[in-house]
Amino acid sequence: MSVPAAKVSSPASTTSSFSGLMTAPLEFLRRYASWSWLSIPSLLLAWILVATQFESYILPQPWEVLDEAWNEMLFPTQETVMDDDGNIVEIPEEERVTTWRLLSHGELVAAVQHFFRGEIWPHVGWSLLEEVGGFGAAIVFSLIFGFLAGFFKGFREYIVPLNGLFMAIPPIAWAPLMVIIFGLGYTTIVIVIFISAVNPMILTIMEGVLQIQGQEVRAARILGARRWQLLLYVYLPASLPFVTAALRIGFSQAWRALVAAEMIGASVGLGYMVQTAGEVGNSRLVLLGIAMIGLFSYIFERMLFRPIEKRYEVWRLT
Amino acid sequence: MSHIDRVGGEDLVIDSVNFSYGGKLSIFLNLNLNVKPGEFLSIIGPSGCGKTTLLNLLSGFYQPEQGSVRLRGQPIAPEDTHLGYVFQQPTLFPWLSAIENVEFGLRMIGIPSDARRERALKYFHLVGLKGFEDFLVLRLSGGMQQRVSLARSLAMEPTLLLMDEPFGALDAITRETMNDELLRIWDELGQTVLFITHDIDEAVYLSDRIVVCGRPPHGIYKIMENELPRPRSGPNTRTKDLFWQYKKQLIEDIAVVTAQSPQSEEEMRELRLAQHAEVLE
Ligand SMILES: Nc1ncnc2c1ncn2[C@@H]1O[C@H](COP(=O)(O)OP(=O)(O)OP(=O)(O)O)[C@@H](O)[C@H]1O
Ligand SMILES: [Mg+2]
Numbered sequence: 001m002s003v004p005a006a007k008v009s010s011p012a013s014t015t016s017s018f019s020g021l022m023t024a025p026l027e028f029l030r031r032y033a034s035w036s037w038l039s040i041p042s043l044l045l046a047w048i049l050v051a052t053q054f055e056s057y058i059l060p061q062p063w064e065v066l067d068e069a070w071n072e073m074l075f076p077t078q079e080t081v082m083d084d085d086g087n088i089v090e091i092p093e094e095e096r097v098t099t100w101r102l103l104s105h106g107e108l109v110a111a112v113q114h115f116f117r118g119e120i121w122p123h124v125g126w127s128l129l130e131e132v133g134g135f136g137a138a139i140v141f142s143l144i145f146g147f148l149a150g151f152f153k154g155f156r157e158y159i160v161p162l163n164g165l166f167m168a169i170p171p172i173a174w175a176p177l178m179v180i181i182f183g184l185g186y187t188t189i190v191i192v193i194f195i196s197a198v199n200p201m202i203l204t205i206m207e208g209v210l211q212i213q214g215q216e217v218r219a220a221r222i223l224g225a226r227r228w229q230l231l232l233y234v235y236l237p238a239s240l241p242f243v244t245a246a247l248r249i250g251f252s253q254a255w256r257a258l259v260a261a262e263m264i265g266a267s268v269g270l271g272y273m274v275q276t277a278g279e280v281g282n283s284r285l286v287l288l289g290i291a292m293i294g295l296f297s298y299i300f301e302r303m304l305f306r307p308i309e310k311r312y313e314v315w316r317l318t
Numbered sequence: 319m320s321h322i323d324r325v326g327g328e329d330l331v332i333d334s335v336n337f338s339y340g341g342k343l344s345i346f347l348n349l350n351l352n353v354k355p356g357e358f359l360s361i362i363g364p365s366g367c368g369k370t371t372l373l374n375l376l377s378g379f380y381q382p383e384q385g386s387v388r389l390r391g392q393p394i395a396p397e398d399t400h401l402g403y404v405f406q407q408p409t410l411f412p413w414l415s416a417i418e419n420v421e422f423g424l425r426m427i428g429i430p431s432d433a434r435r436e437r438a439l440k441y442f443h444l445v446g447l448k449g450f451e452d453f454l455v456l457r458l459s460g461g462m463q464q465r466v467s468l469a470r471s472l473a474m475e476p477t478l479l480l481m482d483e484p485f486g487a488l489d490a491i492t493r494e495t496m497n498d499e500l501l502r503i504w505d506e507l508g509q510t511v512l513f514i515t516h517d518i519d520e521a522v523y524l525s526d527r528i529v530v531c532g533r534p535p536h537g538i539y540k541i542m543e544n545e546l547p548r549p550r551s552g553p554n555t556r557t558k559d560l561f562w563q564y565k566k567q568l569i570e571d572i573a574v575v576t577a578q579s580p581q582s583e584e585e586m587r588e589l590r591l592a593q594h595a596e597v598l599e
Binding site for chain 2 (some may be wrong): 026172215216218220221222223224225226228233234237240312
């Protein structure tokens with residue numbers, strides 16, 4: 001009885017924190033572990049295993065692709081230089097800049113310059129520009145036509161069959177025709193992207209507007225909302241969930257169509273890069289291109305559009 | 319009774335109204351009903367008898383094919399601010415918080431934000447939701463949502479309040495509490511209330527008159543005066559002999575209208591066609 005309570009409890013608490021330490025990794029696993037952790041490693045493993053069966057120039061290993069990325073994107077080894085007279089001359093082998101080590105200040109500047117001289121950047125840049133053009137136009141059109149179709153029954157009846165028709169045709173099928181009309185290049189690609197993105201976006205927005213029209217509008221009218229107030233205080237906020245959903249769907253449709261279209265109707269861009277690299281048998285560059293395509297898609301879809309969509313989904317539940 | 323006539327000179331008049339949702343099937347044929355100012359009128363009847371349709375006519379969402387609906391001699395539009403309507407479902411605005419939902423109507427009619435918040439809070443607390451002001455409405459229970467919806471209508475301080483089974487989704491206990499709250503609010507504000515319910519107890523407990531409606535197009539089967547003294551209070555009122563007498567009477571009446579000639583073959587076909595056409599739209 002005379003033993004202070006603190007002394008009794010302290011060994012006990014030591015034990016519990018000790019056992020806590022032992023179970024911590026298990027606890028951590030129980031809480032956070034997910035089978036999704038295995039998906040990408042297993043894909044890599046399969047790649048490595050399959051690649052062992054092939055020559056490196058046919059199916060390179062993942063690290064060889066990384067090496068290619070290093071060369072293409074970051075620090076392409078500079079092989080030529082312009083002399084004082086404006087002639088291109090080859091740099092002797094032993095003087096070429098190798099950046100696979102800590103850099104001095106001068107080398108850092110050179111490295112940054114090389115970084116932007118990486119051969120992949122024009123492809124990435126053009127692809128993104130085309131995406132902005134085609135997807136941007138699709139946003140404007142689908143907002144206008146989607147809302148019109150939602151509000152006016154006549155227009156809806158008119159546009160739905162057209163929509164269905166365009167959705168039934170894979171957008172890439174339009175590419176050869178566009179090449180004939182507009183030639184290789186920006187316009188052709190933008191039009192193909194536009195066709196592929198605008199139709200599902202119009203449908204998504206139209207269906208969203210149709211869903212609003214019932215009860216919420218009635219409730220607002222009973223509470224005294226006039227026409228313009230309905231637009232501002234009901235249709236606008238109520239449309240955010242499906243407008244953001246349409247953006248996400250449209251973006252990914254456009255990106256898919258973009259890559260495919262570039263393989264047919266472009267002279268620059270990620271799709272074109274993959275295509276030409278394939279033709280000359282540079283499988284490393286092909287795989288690098290594929291990885292870049294996936295990466296950009298992931299960045300935009302998962303890190304930009306999906307979170308926006310999620311934000312508005314909260315009050316869409318039930 | 320003293321609470322009637324407190325709001326002088328207002329009268330809701332339904333005058334020889336015919337209505338159908340297109341097609342041959344009449345929902346109402348020559349429907350007449352006068353509602354006195356400040357009266358609490360309940361409407362009870364089998365499902366599909368046209369109760370919601372009646373409220374849609376009274377709120378101006380639909381127009382009668384013949385006859386007229388007048389409040390204080392004027393036709394009614396949904397946007398009229400002296401009209402309140404609590405729907406069968408809560409139909410709140412999910413992008414707004416609970417209190418912002420209650421403020422919505424006040425905002426539409428341009429009440430400045432301070433006064434708006436104050437008035438919204440008053441009714442929010444009145445329906446017993448204190449502490450839930452900033453909740454997203456989808457995070458509230460069904461019963462709480464229905465109370466937000468009620469507060470939203472009350473905050474407009476309408477002189478005519480239409481309520482379509484507002485407490486249908488509530489459990490018996492909450493429902494009785496809400497009944498008392500509603501009577502208290504009604505006593506304070508003195509608006510005219512048209513109250514649809516499936517619950518006989520509720521109808522008897524609340525109303526001055528009870529309308530029993532028959533299958534379309536029979537319209538009103540019977541109007542029962544309710545002489546139970548006010549103020550009414552839970553056990554006291556519910557155990558009165560008169561309460562049980564009315565209840566018995568209503569049970570019998572409802573049995574009669576439920577057994578009423580079911581719609582003829584012809585009418586049923588019309589009805590199915592009409593519904594089919596709507597689905598196709
Ligand atoms: N929008 C509509 N279009 C066509 N017919 C309708 C429509 N709404 C209701 N009806 C028909 O009108 C009749 C009355 O319907 P109403 O909704 O008024 O019934 P109710 O008495 O409110 O029923 P409940 O108690 O189930 O809510 C029903 O036969 C129904 O099928
Ligand atoms: Mg109904």
